[in-house]
Amino acid sequence: MSYLLKRLGFYLLTVWAAVTINFFVPRMIPGDPVQALITKQRGQMTSEAVRSLYVLFGLDKDESLASQYFSYLGQLLRGDLGMSFTFFPSPVADVIGDGLPWTVGLVGITTVIGFFLGTAAGAVVGWRRGTWADSLIPVTTFVSSIPYFWLGLVAIALLTGPGSFFPASGAYEIGLVPNWDWQFIGSTVQHGLLPAFTILVSSVSGWILSMRNMMVTVSSDDYVTVAHAKGLPERRVMLAYAARNALLPNVSGFALALGFIVGGTLLVEIVFSYPGLGLQLFQAVGAKDYPLLQGIFLIITLSVLLANLLADVAYLALDPRTRREA
Amino acid sequence: MKERILDVRGLNVGYGLGDDAVRAVRDVDLTLHKGEVLGLAGESGSGKSTLAYGMTRLLPPPGVVTGGEVLYHLEDGSSVDLLRLPDADLRRLRWSEIAIVFQGAINSLNPVQRISTQLVDVLKAHSPRTPHRLRQDRARELLTLVGIATDRLHSYPHQLSGGMRQRVMIAMALALQPRVVIMDEPTTALDVVVQRQILRTLVDLRERLGFSVVFITHDLSLLVEFSDRIAIMYAGRVVEEAQSADLYRTPLHPYSDGLLRSFPALKGPRRDLAGIPGSPPDLRTMPTGCAFHPRCPRALDVCDSQTPALGQSRQNRSVACWLHPVAVP
Amino acid sequence: MRHNRKAFIGLVALGVFAVLAVVGPWLAPFEPSMRSNALLQPPSSEHWFGTTHLGQDIFSQVLAGTRSVVFVGAVAGIVATVLSVLVGVTAGYLSGSAGEGLSALSNVFLVIPALPLIVIITSSLPETSNLTIALVIGLTSWAWNARVLRAQTLSLRRRDYVEAARANGESTWRIVLFEILPNLYAVIASGFVGTVLFAVISEITLAFIGVSDAGGWNWGTVLYWAQSQQALAQGAWWWFVPAGLAIALLGTALSLVNFGIDEYVNPRLRTRSSLRGVHMRVGFTPVLIKESS
Numbered sequence: 001m002s003y004l005l006k007r008l009g010f011y012l013l014t015v016w017a018a019v020t021i022n023f024f025v026p027r028m029i030p031g032d033p034v035q036a037l038i039t040k041q042r043g044q045m046t047s048e049a050v051r052s053l054y055v056l057f058g059l060d061k062d063e064s065l066a067s068q069y070f071s072y073l074g075q076l077l078r079g080d081l082g083m084s085f086t087f088f089p090s091p092v093a094d095v096i097g098d099g100l101p102w103t104v105g106l107v108g109i110t111t112v113i114g115f116f117l118g119t120a121a122g123a124v125v126g127w128r129r130g131t132w133a134d135s136l137i138p139v140t141t142f143v144s145s146i147p148y149f150w151l152g153l154v155a156i157a158l159l160t161g162p163g164s165f166f167p168a169s170g171a172y173e174i175g176l177v178p179n180w181d182w183q184f185i186g187s188t189v190q191h192g193l194l195p196a197f198t199i200l201v202s203s204v205s206g207w208i209l210s211m212r213n214m215m216v217t218v219s220s221d222d223y224v225t226v227a228h229a230k231g232l233p234e235r236r237v238m239l240a241y242a243a244r245n246a247l248l249p250n251v252s253g254f255a256l257a258l259g260f261i262v263g264g265t266l267l268v269e270i271v272f273s274y275p276g277l278g279l280q281l282f283q284a285v286g287a288k289d290y291p292l293l294q295g296i297f298l299i300i301t302l303s304v305l306l307a308n309l310l311a312d313v314a315y316l317a318l319d320p321r322t323r324r325e326a
Numbered sequence: 327m328k329e330r331i332l333d334v335r336g337l338n339v340g341y342g343l344g345d346d347a348v349r350a351v352r353d354v355d356l357t358l359h360k361g362e363v364l365g366l367a368g369e370s371g372s373g374k375s376t377l378a379y380g381m382t383r384l385l386p387p388p389g390v391v392t393g394g395e396v397l398y399h400l401e402d403g404s405s406v407d408l409l410r411l412p413d414a415d416l417r418r419l420r421w422s423e424i425a426i427v428f429q430g431a432i433n434s435l436n437p438v439q440r441i442s443t444q445l446v447d448v449l450k451a452h453s454p455r456t457p458h459r460l461r462q463d464r465a466r467e468l469l470t471l472v473g474i475a476t477d478r479l480h481s482y483p484h485q486l487s488g489g490m491r492q493r494v495m496i497a498m499a500l501a502l503q504p505r506v507v508i509m510d511e512p513t514t515a516l517d518v519v520v521q522r523q524i525l526r527t528l529v530d531l532r533e534r535l536g537f538s539v540v541f542i543t544h545d546l547s548l549l550v551e552f553s554d555r556i557a558i559m560y561a562g563r564v565v566e567e568a569q570s571a572d573l574y575r576t577p578l579h580p581y582s583d584g585l586l587r588s589f590p591a592l593k594g595p596r597r598d599l600a601g602i603p604g605s606p607p608d609l610r611t612m613p614t615g616c617a618f619h620p621r622c623p624r625a626l627d628v629c630d631s632q633t634p635a636l637g638q639s640r641q642n643r644s645v646a647c648w649l650h651p652v653a654v655p
Numbered sequence: 656m657r658h659n660r661k662a663f664i665g666l667v668a669l670g671v672f673a674v675l676a677v678v679g680p681w682l683a684p685f686e687p688s689m690r691s692n693a694l695l696q697p698p699s700s701e702h703w704f705g706t707t708h709l710g711q712d713i714f715s716q717v718l719a720g721t722r723s724v725v726f727v728g729a730v731a732g733i734v735a736t737v738l739s740v741l742v743g744v745t746a747g748y749l750s751g752s753a754g755e756g757l758s759a760l761s762n763v764f765l766v767i768p769a770l771p772l773i774v775i776i777t778s779s780l781p782e783t784s785n786l787t788i789a790l791v792i793g794l795t796s797w798a799w800n801a802r803v804l805r806a807q808t809l810s811l812r813r814r815d816y817v818e819a820a821r822a823n824g825e826s827t828w829r830i831v832l833f834e835i836l837p838n839l840y841a842v843i844a845s846g847f848v849g850t851v852l853f854a855v856i857s858e859i860t861l862a863f864i865g866v867s868d869a870g871g872w873n874w875g876t877v878l879y880w881a882q883s884q885q886a887l888a889q890g891a892w893w894w895f896v897p898a899g900l901a902i903a904l905l906g907t908a909l910s911l912v913n914f915g916i917d918e919y920v921n922p923r924l925r926t927r928s929s930l931r932g933v934h935m936r937v938g939f940t941p942v943l944i945k946e947s948s
Binding site: 379380383384385386387388389390391392393394409410413416 | 936940943944
């Protein structure tokens with residue numbers, strides 16, 4: 001299991017790097033954003049909240065850089081991400097807590113489904129090289145060059161409007177109270193379909209392309225020729241020999257590309273006014289809500305790392321060469 | 327006359343189509359008899375592997391078979407042309423009649439599946455009704471046959487040494503008791519000691535099971551020792567064919583002579599090690615006439631204008647060289 | 656390139672975009688920010704792509720915006736490529752902990768989600784201009800290529816001729832510059848093209864969420880205004896379709912060039928598999944015999 005331990009060590013390093021970036025970046029902000037907030041709220045802030053924001057922005061000039069850094073780390077460990085400017089007086093942690101489930105539900109599920117669909121389609125297209133399947137390639141190239149959010153705009157223009165089944169914005173019917181009854185779940189699914197479809201269409205094409213290329217490369221490997229020479233049924237050669245091996249780089253590619261994909265998919269939330277982290281990121285940028293921006297960055301990074309860890313476990317299960325049997 | 331098992335007639339194999347096409351195998355005739363070891367020798371690029379994969383239709387893209395026929399004579403006396411067989415029939419015939427041991431066992435085994443899976447799936451594909459237990463027993467039996475402990479059955483390829491992997495490939499090739507085994511440089515990637523061990527195993531198994539072998543290698547001295555008959559290939563053509571003892575004693579084609587001088591003999595009379603000057607021709611820009619003439623120490627005037635045909639020069643010997651007048655059949 | 660139609664088409668399209676980047680602002684029939692009384696008009700002979708809620712000419716905005724897009728793409732691409740070559744080749748060539756450390760550094764940058772990182776940096780900067788946006792994108796997006804280059808360098812340094820040069824006592828710089836780098840050109844080029852694509856999409860995405868060069872135009876700012884003025888709800892499809900298509904065309908052109916490079920590096924990918932109607936199948940070599948002969 002030394003492989004997993006090594007990966008865990010790497011993820012800890014990455015978390016530390018993200019936290020450190022988060023510590024230094026706010027120092028570039030011109031002026032004193034906290035003072036501006038205090039003035040705006042006319043003394044409604046508790047001294048504790050002010051203190052927490054000062055630590056976050058590195059504004060407590062009396063302290064040394066090192067002690068600023070450690071008090072910042074200590075604050076993060078307590079789960080204190082500061083106070084949101086836009087949603088004052090809610091703490092950032094609460095704001096993110098509201099948005100995270102929607103994002104995990106929408107972006108998380110569609111990203112995984114997109115990977116499986118694209119990989120399966122790419123395997124078929126790569127295997128059937130030189131047939132009609134090749135004509136899919138220009139289409140997927142074009143689609144994968146379009147920003148996700150623009151595809152969302154097109155989907156809204158074409159598929160929503162008066163009388164349409166698809167709502168153009170939100171995550172559920174206005175007026176419903178979030179709970180686990182059928183009416184609410186049904187409304188959530190109805191609202192999620194179009195954004196999910198947008199993310200699927202954009203992300204699937206990338207996986208089709210990469211899996212197709214891996215299939216083409218693997219198909220002329222010796223063991224695939226051996227499988228043909230053995231007279232195995234075509235399905236078995238394709239699945240157990242070619243696709244099974246082509247899958248490996250695609251899984252590690254999934255882990256590596258996650259950071260890129262999540263960035264793109266978050267934007268879809270903005271277009272559909274879907275109340276997840278992406279929409280909050282958008283609002284935070286507009287309102288210069290630095291604590292919320294930083295908090296979202298940290299949470300997204302942590303989620304991507306967690307997903308990476310899962311992809312590592314999957315890779316470990318798929319490739320016997322990474323398993324060290326004593 | 328021995329019973330024929332495989333007849334290759336006028337086989338042409340190339341890479342690509344149209345202007346960029348390369349003819350890698352040209353008008354090759356070859357016969358394999360029952361129980362015989364036929365050696366196929368030549369430098370790399372001579373077309374010997376292309377010939378083997380072309381006649382079994384296993385050549386990967388952009389390979390194309392452009393002419394000829396490959397007649398396989400079944401046990402019941404009927405014959406089929408491998409090049410004109412429907413895919414499903416060819417798939418059934420593969421491995422059960424003609425099995426292949428590929429060069430470089432490192433890449434021949436599927437890296438993500440256990441040895442057992444890869445041995446059993448071929449049994450399953452060709453006799454789907456055999457119970458699972460019997461297949462497992464057969465897989466164990468096959469490993470024992472090639473001298474591997476049966477507790478290795480559930481290993482992954484990367485857990486085995488190079489020699490063991492090649493033994494697994496041999497075991498796999500024999501799984502369905504084929505009548506023909508094609509071996510493409512089966513020992514090239516291995517060190518000399520392991521090479522000899524594996525050849526020993528192969529000789530034993532062949533005597534025991536009686537299959538015919540097409541043995542492909544660039545190492546002519548290996549063939550002299552191991553095969554009954556040898557065909558020498560140069561630039562896509564067979565330039566000489568003879569019983570291996572005859573070929574070894576009196577090579578007729580200057581290229582065969584050069585090849586024999588490229589390796590130290592393992593037994594028999596010593597020769598000067600000379601090798602062949604120059605390198606094989608680029609298949610895109612072949613010399614006119616006999617393809618070997620630019621490198622030939624004994625080239626005649628006629629050699630650069632006319633291609634010699636392969637024909638009988640004396641009893642049981644064929645050669646394609648202007649030095650040896652032949653009776654063209 | 657002679658045989659590669661895809662790369663050729665891609666390069667021609669890129670050339671067109673490059674020319675537009677230079678002359679676009681002069682070609683634009685209107686000043687892109689100029690207001691007029693023609694509010695929210697659909698495309699017409701006067702306003703090819705229609706107008707905004709303030710009567711601005713969208714065709715002029717898209718045309719003038721090309722410069723910023725190409726500039727940010729090129730600058731970020733160059734910065735990221737230089738960094739990736741420095742980090743990747745060094746990490747691949749150095750053995751031991753220095754190489755491992757650089758490799759870990761690029762992996763860290765690879766795993767951290769790029770877009771949110773770019774967002775927090777650019778929105779914290781005292782000023783945002785095309786140059787600062789390009790620099791931030793370039794400085795955060797070199798990791799993928801560095802990783803690829805490291806792997807390539809690792810395999811190259813074990814090749815015979817490199818080992819021989821080392822045994823001859825040639826200096827490390829000479830070996831890297833003359834023995835290793837020339838073999839990496841295709842990989843570096845493909846990395847550059849990929850980064851440009853990423854930078855263009857990032858810049859447009861940033862502009863779409865409101866981080867852009869103050870007062871300047873690019874395709875993302877067009878989309879930002881379309882979104883914030885609810886162009887969709889008003890049925891003003893012309894407001895966001897042209898900019899989106901421009902992005903998709905530029906992106907496709909870049910992808911085509913990269914396909915060409917990929918096929919050059921990995922010959923197995925060349926799609927010449929169905930030449931003259933012959934289907935090349937793995938496992939069943941096609942047999943083409945004229946039966947009459």
